[in-house]
Amino acid sequence: MCLITFALDKHPRYKLVLAANRDEFFNRPTQPMHFWEEHPDLLAGKDLQAGGTWMGFNQQGKFVAITNYRDMASIKESAPSRGHLTAGFLLSPFSAADYMTEVEREGHKYNGFNLLTADSSGFYYYSNYDGSPKRLSEGIYGLSNHLLDTPWVKVTKSKRHLNELLVQDIITTDQLQSMMFDMETVSEDQLPDTGIGAEWEKLLSSMFIKTDFDYGTRCSSAVLMDYEGNLTVQEVTYNSQQEVLSDKHYSLKLDQPFGSDCY
Numbered sequence: 088m089c090l091i092t093f094a095l096d097k098h099p100r101y102k103l104v105l106a107a108n109r110d111e112f113f114n115r116p117t118q119p120m121h122f123w124e125e126h127p128d129l130l131a132g133k134d135l136q137a138g139g140t141w142m143g144f145n146q147q148g149k150f151v152a153i154t155n156y157r158d159m160a161s162i163k164e165s166a167p168s169r170g171h172l173t174a175g176f177l178l179s180p181f182s183a184a185d186y187m188t189e190v191e192r193e194g195h196k197y198n199g200f201n202l203l204t205a206d207s208s209g210f211y212y213y214s215n216y217d218g219s220p221k222r223l224s225e226g227i228y229g230l231s232n233h234l235l236d237t238p239w240v241k242v243t244k245s246k247r248h249l250n251e252l253l254v255q256d257i258i259t260t261d262q263l264q265s266m267m268f269d270m271e272t273v274s275e276d277q278l279p280d281t282g283i284g285a286e287w288e289k290l291l292s293s294m295f296i297k298t299d300f301d302y303g304t305r306c307s308s309a310v311l312m313d314y315e316g317n318l319t320v321q322e323v324t325y326n327s328q329q330e331v332l333s334d335k336h337y338s339l340k341l342d343q344p345f346g347s348d349c350y
Contacts (some may be wrong), residue, residue, distance in 0.1 A: 088141050088154050092245035096225040102346045105310040106263040110296045114329045136290040137145045139170020148343035149206045157197025157232035159282030169200045182208040187220035205345035240273040241294045260321035263309035269294040316344035
């Protein structure tokens, strides 16, 4: 993913409310979210080039998502795919807390990343640019291609939009999808400097990315989970003209809810 905003324990009905956009080159081979044939309890998209995923769940009650940390001056050409970190958690016997400890030991091998993991042991965040894993408590969070809650305009905007939805008794995945379909770029004085040049910084400054370079937002995900572990997921995939290619809905009853508290 390249933009994730989520609320933990901020709504009386939903333990987790999450919306995310995945930005990627359109020619990179990808399967939309589905139950993996070789692991039928795993629900995730699949990067067919490297074999990993950007966001996923399993029936036992695990959640994982990842964003790249954008630092063009420190790219390791031979680094392993960061997508293996996500699939690795969903397929591992480790709890979210223990898995993050393992990732911290190996994180230096990868290019920059931000990893979210969750299960009944809690909801965790780790970046190989930011010290040790952190257990997240109640709150509204935003994550793009820098550290958690870095105040890039699209991060603060997405958190504000999500906060506005949280006043409603019922939130729908369609509302979360609409929230993320925002192509407004920001002024040059508000752009970060991550080493890609001002033109690309501006193109990537919107919540939903549209470019003329065969790169942009390829899918948007909306997630709702109540306090009993009833999970609803919607993933909408797009082509380079922002036309909908697929609109998939999934409902799961997790064996154990994930989140910031143990159950």
